[in-house]
Amino acid sequence: MDDKFDISRDFDQAIREHESVQPVEESVERLATRWGSFWKARVQRRRRLMGASVLSGVVLVAMVGVTQLLRVSSESARPDVAADATGPRDSRLQSNAAAPAAAVGPEIASPPRTEVKRIDPAVNLQSPVELLATHEADALERGLFAVQQKRRKSRHTDAHLKAIDDALAVLTDDPEVDTACLLEEIGLEATLVERAVIGKLRLAQRKMSQKTRIATLRLLEQVGSERSIPWLVALGHDFSLRGEVIRTLSKMEIGDALRQWVWAADRGTQVWLLQVYLVRGDEAAIDAYLEFVHAGATRPSALAAMDGMPDPPVRQLMALLSSGHAGQRYSAAVALAQCDRPDVVGALVYLTRRPTSRAGALAALMVSQSPQATRFCQAASRDAQSLIV
Numbered sequence: 001m002d003d004k005f006d007i008s009r010d011f012d013q014a015i016r017e018h019e020s021v022q023p024v025e026e027s028v029e030r031l032a033t034r035w036g037s038f039w040k041a042r043v044q045r046r047r048r049l050m051g052a053s054v055l056s057g058v059v060l061v062a063m064v065g066v067t068q069l070l071r072v073s074s075e076s077a078r079p080d081v082a083a084d085a086t087g088p089r090d091s092r093l094q095s096n097a098a099a100p101a102a103a104v105g106p107e108i109a110s111p112p113r114t115e116v117k118r119i120d121p122a123v124n125l126q127s128p129v130e131l132l133a134t135h136e137a138d139a140l141e142r143g144l145f146a147v148q149q150k151r152r153k154s155r156h157t158d159a160h161l162k163a164i165d166d167a168l169a170v171l172t173d174d175p176e177v178d179t180a181c182l183l184e185e186i187g188l189e190a191t192l193v194e195r196a197v198i199g200k201l202r203l204a205q206r207k208m209s210q211k212t213r214i215a216t217l218r219l220l221e222q223v224g225s226e227r228s229i230p231w232l233v234a235l236g237h238d239f240s241l242r243g244e245v246i247r248t249l250s251k252m253e254i255g256d257a258l259r260q261w262v263w264a265a266d267r268g269t270q271v272w273l274l275q276v277y278l279v280r281g282d283e284a285a286i287d288a289y290l291e292f293v294h295a296g297a298t299r300p301s302a303l304a305a306m307d308g309m310p311d312p313p314v315r316q317l318m319a320l321l322s323s324g325h326a327g328q329r330y331s332a333a334v335a336l337a338q339c340d341r342p343d344v345v346g347a348l349v350y351l352t353r354r355p356t357s358r359a360g361a362l363a364a365l366m367v368s369q370s371p372q373a374t375r376f377c378q379a380a381s382r383d384a385q386s387l388i389v
Contacts, residue, residue, distance in 0.1 A: 160188060164196045164219075171215035179218045190223035197223075201231045214244055221248045226257040233261060233269065242272055250279040259288060262298065270301035271308065278305060281313040286320070293331040306338040314344055321351060321360030333364035340370035349376055 163186045170177055183193065197219050200208075208216070213235065220228050229249075236245035249258065262273050277289040289305075292298040306312055320332040336348065345368065351361035362380075365373040 160192060161196055163188065164193060164200075167219065168200075168212060168215050171218055172209075172211045175211075175214070175218075179222050183219075183222055191225075193219060194223045194225060194228060198228060198231055201235075205231075205234070210240065213241060217241070217244050217248045221251050224248065224252040224254075226254050228252070229254060229257055229261060233265075233273075236269070236272060246272060246276050246279055249273075249276045262292065267301055270298060271304045274298075274302050274305035275309060278309050278312055281316060283316075286313060286316050287328075290320070290328055290331040290335070293335055294327050299334075303335065303338050306335050312339055314339060314347070318347060318351065318357070321364070322354070322356035323360075329360045330363060333360045334367055336364040337367035337369075337373075340368060340373070342370075342372060345370050345372040345376075348373070 167182055167186055170182060171179065183190075186193070197216055201216065205213075217232075217235070220232065224232070232245050232249055236242050258273065258276060262270055265273060274289060274292055277285040277292075289302065292302040314336065317332045317336050320328055321336075323329045323332070336344065345365070348361045348364050348368075349372075351357040352365070354361075366377055368374075
């Protein structure tokens with residue numbers, strides 16, 4: 001019994017040992033399988049990379065070959081190379097074709113061939129190094145010339161600015177100096193002076209004193225153009241400078257540029273811009289002003305401009321009361337109605353006795369708010385026969 005028990009015990013122990021060894025063998029086998037798959041994938045990856053590098057090398061070689069072919073074809077298309085390559089052959093073909101052409105006759109003879117002048121590469125062509133050196137020398141020469149021009153221009157600009165600064169200083173110290181004579185002494189172009197003054201306004205307008213701004217306006221009065229209008233409008237927003245700005249604009253040759261600014265401006269700016277036409281007082285300015293009176297959008301601003309004028313152009317407007325254009329005559333009457341001075345009302349009453357200006361004068365008196373005009377209209381309505389000639 002003891003022997004059987006020992007045998008069974010040994011058998012059970014052997015079975016247990018075998019079962020404990022089997023998982024270890026399986027793990028070793030799995031580990032070997034993983035390492036094998038890893039190395040296999042690594043080898044395949046290296047093969048793919050080698051194939052890609054070989055393919056890129058083939059493509060590169062093909063591109064180099066195509067480039068060489070294009071270069072050869074371009075060189076063969078050049079006249080000098082073509083003449084060198086086909087010179088003897090062309091001469092043989094020309095000699096062979098001359099006999100049949102002479103035999104047939106002059107009517108169908110072959111046209112004369114243009115001789116191509118051969119270029120000696122050793123004499124007329126430069127190497128790439130020489131071409132690069134020549135190009136660099138030309139670029140250096142152009143750069144030096146540009147620097148010299150810039151320095152010369154800067155010296156001239158500095159001299160011009162100094163002269164304009166001196167002129168502004170003179171006008172600031174002595175307002176009675178004649179600006180035109182001062183500009184003649186400077187000897188600069190009007191455009192150059194205007195640009196310099198605008199540049200000073202752009203940089204230091206807020207830092208300028210009142211006298212310096214007035215001196216600037218006096219310079220622009222002589223040399224100003226349409227380019228100066230924005231800066232003058234900006235200065236006109238200062239009420240203390242508005243009178244000087246109006247006088248400056250009235251003496252400048254700006255054409256119809258001011259008309260656009262009137263249409264684009266707000267109500268307050270329109271009023272004093274329209275006063276520029278009244279201060280100017282010539283026929284073209286009065287006609288332009290009456291157009292703004294006739295237009296409904298700008299009529300309030302135009303009448304306010306007339307009302308705010310200390311010395312309006314009354315004579316020019318009264319002359320238009322006898323105009324043949326009804327719109328112009330009515331606009332002049334409405335503008336004169338804004339002036340309630342006794343002398344103006346008396347002149348309108350006198351004009352009612354003239355047949356040519358009677359209608360316009362009566363319209364001005366009827367619209368006027370003057371007490372004298374009101375009494376005249378009341379008396380005229382009671383005694384209508386006094387207006388009949």
